[in-house]
Amino acid sequence: MTEKITAVKGMNDVLPKDSYLWEWLEAQVRDLMHAYAYSNIRTPIVEPTALFVRGLGEVTDIVEKEMYSFEDRLNGEQLTLRPEATAGVVRSVVENNLLYDAPRRLYYMGPMFRHERPQRGRYRQFHQMGAEALGFAGPELDAELILMAHALWQHLGLKDVRLELNSLGQPPERAQHRQALIAYLQDHAQLLDEEAKRRLHTNPLRILDTKNPDLQGLVNAAPRLIDFLGQTSLAHFESLKAILDANGVAYTLNPRLVRGMDYYNLTVFEFVTQSLGSQGTLCGGGRYDYLIEQLGGKPAPAVGWAFGVERVLELIKAQGLAQSVAPLDCFAIVPQAQSFPVVFKAVESLRRLGLKVQMHAPSLGQAKPEEGKLASLDDKTPWQHVGSMKSQFKRADSSGAMYALIFGSDELATGCVTVKSLRDGQGLQRVELLKDIDQWGKALQSSLHPKS
Ligand code: HAM
Numbered sequence: 001m002t003e004k005i006t007a008v009k010g011m012n013d014v015l016p017k018d019s020y021l022w023e024w025l026e027a028q029v030r031d032l033m034h035a036y037a038y039s040n041i042r043t044p045i046v047e048p049t050a051l052f053v054r055g056l057g058e059v060t061d062i063v064e065k066e067m068y069s070f071e072d073r074l075n076g077e078q079l080t081l082r083p084e085a086t087a088g089v090v091r092s093v094v095e096n097n098l099l100y101d102a103p104r105r106l107y108y109m110g111p112m113f114r115h116e117r118p119q120r121g122r123y124r125q126f127h128q129m130g131a132e133a134l135g136f137a138g139p140e141l142d143a144e145l146i147l148m149a150h151a152l153w154q155h156l157g158l159k160d161v162r163l164e165l166n167s168l169g170q171p172p173e174r175a176q177h178r179q180a181l182i183a184y185l186q187d188h189a190q191l192l193d194e195e196a197k198r199r200l201h202t203n204p205l206r207i208l209d210t211k212n213p214d215l216q217g218l219v220n221a222a223p224r225l226i227d228f229l230g231q232t233s234l235a236h237f238e239s240l241k242a243i244l245d246a247n248g249v250a251y252t253l254n255p256r257l258v259r260g261m262d263y264y265n266l267t268v269f270e271f272v273t274q275s276l277g278s279q280g281t282l283c284g285g286g287r288y289d290y291l292i293e294q295l296g297g298k299p300a301p302a303v304g305w306a307f308g309v310e311r312v313l314e315l316i317k318a319q320g321l322a323q324s325v326a327p328l329d330c331f332a333i334v335p336q337a338q339s340f341p342v343v344f345k346a347v348e349s350l351r352r353l354g355l356k357v358q359m360h361a362p363s364l365g366q367a368k369p370e371e372g373k374l375a376s377l378d379d380k381t382p383w384q385h386v387g388s389m390k391s392q393f394k395r396a397d398s399s400g401a402m403y404a405l406i407f408g409s410d411e412l413a414t415g416c417v418t419v420k421s422l423r424d425g426q427g428l429q430r431v432e433l434l435k436d437i438d439q440w441g442k443a444l445q446s447s448l449h450p451k452s
Contacts, residue, residue, distance in 0.1 A: 008124070008125075009118060009124065010116070010118035010123050010124030010125065011123065011124050011125040012123060012125070017324055018313070018324065020323070020324055020325055020326045021313055021316070021317075021322055021323070021324055022309070022313065023326075024323070025129075025156075025309065025312065025313060025316075026109060026129075028152070028155065028156065029107075029109065029129050029152065032148065032151065032152050032155070033107040033131065036105065036131075036144065036148050037105055038105040038106060038107040038131055038133075039104075039105065039106060039107070040106070040107055040108065041089060041092065041106045041107070041108055042108065042110070043082075043085065043088040043089060043091070043092045043108070044082075044088070045081060045082055045110070045111065045113075046079050046080070046081060046082070047079070047080060047082055047087070047088050047091065048077065048078065048079060048080070049067070049069050049078040049079060049080040050078070051080075051087050051088065051091055051295070052067060052080055052082075052083060052087055054294060054295065055086070055087035055090065055261075055263060055291060055294065055295055056083075056084070056087060056261040056262060056263065057203075057261060057262025057263070059199070059202040059203040059206075059262075060203075060206075060260060060261055060262060061260060062083045062084070062114060062260060062261065065115070066083060066114040066115045066116055067080045067081070067083055067113075067114075067115065068080060068081040068083075068113045068115060069081075081113035082112055082113065083112055083113060083114045084112055084128070084261070084306065085108050085110065085112065085128060085130055085306065086130070086132060086261075086263070086288065086291070086304060086306070087263075087291070087295070089106060089108065089132050089134075089304075090132075090134070090291050090292055090295050090297070090302070091295055093106075093134055093292070093297070094292060094295055094296055094297035098134075099134060099135050099292075099297070099298070099300055102135070103133065103134060103135025103136050103300075104132075104133070104134045104135060105131070105132075105133050105134075106131070106132050106133075106134070107129070107130065107131045107132070108128075108129070108130055108132075109127070109128070109129045109130075109309075110127065110128070111125050111126070111127050112125070112126055112127065112128050113125055114126070119278070119279070120276070120277055120278075120279060120314075121276050121277065121278075121279030121280075121308075121310065121311050121314060122279050123310060126308055126309070126310050127308070127309035127310060128306040128307065128308060128309065129306065129307055129309060130285075130304060130305060130306030130307070131145060131148065131304055131305060131306075132302060132303075132304035133145060133302065133303050133304060134292065134300060134301075134302040135300050135301065135302070136301060136302070136303065137289070137301040138236075138239075139236045139237075139239040139240040139243070139267070140239075140243070141303050142236075142240045142266075142267040142286075142287060142303050143240050143243035143244060143247075145285065145303060145304065145305055146163065146240075146244065146249065146269060146305075147243075147244075147247060147249060149271060149283055149305060149307065150163070150249050153271070156312075156316060156321065157319070157321050158273075158312075158315055158316070158319060158321070159319060160273050160274055160275050160319075161271050161272070161273050161282065161315075162250075162251075162252060162271070162272050162273070163244075163249065163250065163251040163252070163269060163270075163271055164251065164252050164253075164254040164257050164269060164270045164271075164272060165240075165241075165244075165251045165252070165253055165254065165257070165267070165268075165269045166225075166226070166253065166254050166255060166256075166257035166258075166267075166268050166269070167225075167226060167229060167233060167234075167236070167237040167266055167267055167268070168225060168258065168259075168264050168265055168266060168267075168268055168286070169225060169226075169228060169229040169230075169233045169265065169266065170230075170232075170233055170265055170266070171265065171290070173225070173228045173229050173230060173233060174205070174225065174228075174265075176228050177205075177223060177224075177225045177227075177228040178204060178205065180223040180228070181204045181205070181207075181208075181222060181223050182200060182201065182204050184222055184223055185200055185204060185207065185218075185222070186200070188218055191214075191215070191218050192207075192215070192218075193210075193212050193214070193215065195207075195210070195212075196210060196212075196215065203262075205225070205258050206258060207219065208222060208256045208258055209256065209258050219256065224255045225255065226253075226255050233266060236266055236267070237266070237267065240267055251269075257269070257270060259284060259286060260284075263288040263290070263291040263294070264286040264287060264288055265286075265287055265288065265289050265290060266286070266287040266289065267286050267287045267303065268284075268285070268286035268287070269284070269285060269286060269305070270282075270283065270284045270285075271283040271284075271307070273315060275315055275318055275319070276311060276314060276315060276318070279311060281308075281311075282307050282308060282311050282312055282315065283305055283306065283307035283308070283312075284305060284306065284307075285303070285304050285305025285306065286303065286304075286305075287301070287302070287303040288302050288303070288304070289301040289302065325399075325400045326356065326400075327356065327400065328356050328357075328358055328399050328400050328401040328402070329350075329355045329356045329357060329401060329402050329403065329444065329448055330347075330350060330355060330356070330357045330358070330401055330402070330403045330404070330405050330444075331357075331358050331359075331360070331395070331396035331399050331401035331403070331404050331405070331422075332346075332347050332357060332358070332359040332360055332404075332405045332407060333360055333389065333392045333393065333396060333404050333405065333406045333407065333408075334359065334360050334361075334386055334392070334407050335386065335389055335392070335406075335407070335408050335409065336386065336408075336409055337362070337386050339407050339409070339412055342407065342412055342434070343359065343407045344359075346405070346407070346417065346434060346437050347359050347405075349437060349438055349441065350437065350441045353438065353441045353442055353445050354445050354449065355441055355444060355445055355448075357405075358399055358401065360386065360387070360392050360395065360396075361386075362385055362386045362387060363387075396422060397422060401422055402421070402422060402423050402448065403419050403420065403421055403422060403444075404419075404420045404422055405417050405418070405419055406418040406419075406420060411431070412434075415433060415434050415435060416431045416432060416433055416434060417431070417432055417434055417437065418430070418431050418432075419431070419432055419440070
């Protein structure tokens, strides 16, 4: 046998058993975004490498070691598979002059790529859904975005999701804190690990984010950025907290929350859960008031977040909130292949009414071809082996359909179809005239899907 080709490590297929849940989440998030008047933006997956180096910061884990970068084989251009979407959205907003007349609220969904060590909840191709509000300076938009994410967790019914909040202040405040932090860490240089020593002068703030248990005592006692914030920064933070308080959104202040990219200032936040093991950060974001200018645009403030789709879906499943198959209304049982012309007419008209109908069709397994040989076009009859009623009923049952429509020869001879309930526990049956199938379908549609 020829050797199989398998997927790239850390990059997963979304198979039919899960894809309904993906589509369902996408639909919920789309509705949420529309409720808050965010419009969709779709930017390329491949961007110039310089966008991320300049946008995310040279001394970040992502830029230092996690990007999928390559050279365009024709013109030598340095390109990268996007590790996140904020930089690309900003590039697009600047390039297309989207802020010329008004601020913008935008959202996106799609795959991102980071060369991390794969484990539960951490993949090399993963997906984010995110929202960015560009051109707004006040804390109201920080609040709007946090409330929007909070509303999503509520709507999905997720439990055990906690909001962590911090303010990173403005660049001059950060510079003062940085000096104090470097001095403090230098005083304790003998305690630092290799990573911390390397970051001491390049990105000391990130040392506060260390996972090394030996450094926890040291970083807990380090100078806190929040103590270096001036009045304006503090007022921004206080106003945000007041809106969250008034709306019953609980949060924990985490002075060590610094985030993984350098573009943030003022508000930063993460939604975290204990229910997913070590990869418990569902959603992260914050303000990035200097990124637009840094990427060549006219200075304009902005704020946003993104959540990891795989992690949110895993939490939905772990908490038993998932429905993994698309709800199906009817399953058409076809005991004789000759009936298909009539069956098609009926199921097509039900589908036009908005009902979801699966029709039984012979599959290769039922064609019983000669052993070791696939049924082929020369074989005159494989499609006529529609399978026994019993096997069709089994499929109808496992399809999740509410009703089986039985198009037997007795029924068709009298212009009828038998409708059998599959979910009432008693298998109640009734006979409907085929010529009136539309009427029956309309009544079913309004009882099963009253809103649509
Ligand atoms: P981030 O914190 O790097 O932020 O990513 C956001 C979320 O994406 C994380 O909280 C996590 O759920 C998910 N995620 C990140 N890496 C992986 C991975 N390797 N595997 C699975 N899930 C992952 C950003 O990307 C920012 N662009 C968010 C933002 C938008 N800030 C402002 N606007």
